[in-house]
Amino acid sequence: MLLNLFKAINNMQPKVRELDPTTTQRIKEGAYLTKIISETEVAARKCEFYAGNCSDQQIAQFFQDEADMLYKAKHTLQKYYESMTEE
Amino acid sequence: MNFSDMDMLQDYEKDTRMAVLAYSLMETEIMDSTLRKLIHQAAESAAKSQEKAAHLIMARGDRP
Numbered sequence: 001m002l003l004n005l006f007k008a009i010n011n012m013q014p015k016v017r018e019l020d021p022t023t024t025q026r027i028k029e030g031a032y033l034t035k036i037i038s039e040t041e042v043a044a045r046k047c048e049f050y051a052g053n054c055s056d057q058q059i060a061q062f063f064q065d066e067a068d069m070l071y072k073a074k075h076t077l078q079k080y081y082e083s084m085t086e087e
Numbered sequence: 088m089n090f091s092d093m094d095m096l097q098d099y100e101k102d103t104r105m106a107v108l109a110y111s112l113m114e115t116e117i118m119d120s121t122l123r124k125l126i127h128q129a130a131e132s133a134a135k136s137q138e139k140a141a142h143l144i145m146a147r148g149d150r151p
């Protein structure tokens with residue numbers, strides 16, 4: 001009888017939705033994506049800093065191109081992250 | 088602090104090398120096909136950058 005009472009009380013409690021494997025996977029992928037976005041931005045800033053510090057013109061151009069490419073990649077990844085989180 | 092051009096190139100070459108490894112590993116853990124494709128592209132472009140940096144280093148008589 002006591003068990004039934006406890007069960008009844010438990011049923012009245014709000015239920016927490018369990019995370020199914022798909023949701024867990026989705027969260028993991030989102031976490032990877034945010035990590036990649038921030039790392040890409042750090043790399044882009046580093047390349048810009050290097051481009052400004054180079055004495056050789058060819059190397060400076062190389063770093064500037066890399067910085068532009070990394071900013072573009074960051075933008076693409078960020079757009080995908082926004083499309084992922086908006087639903 | 089002053090870095091020489093070669094220091095910066097060597098450092099960047101090492102970074103891109105690590106990026107290729109990290110992206111390739113991450114790709115295997117991702118199920119979302121679009122994201123998988125994006126990460127794959129990232130790994131490829133990191134490998135290309137590594138190649139370019141390595142060529143620049145070797146053209147200046149050093150080794151990556």
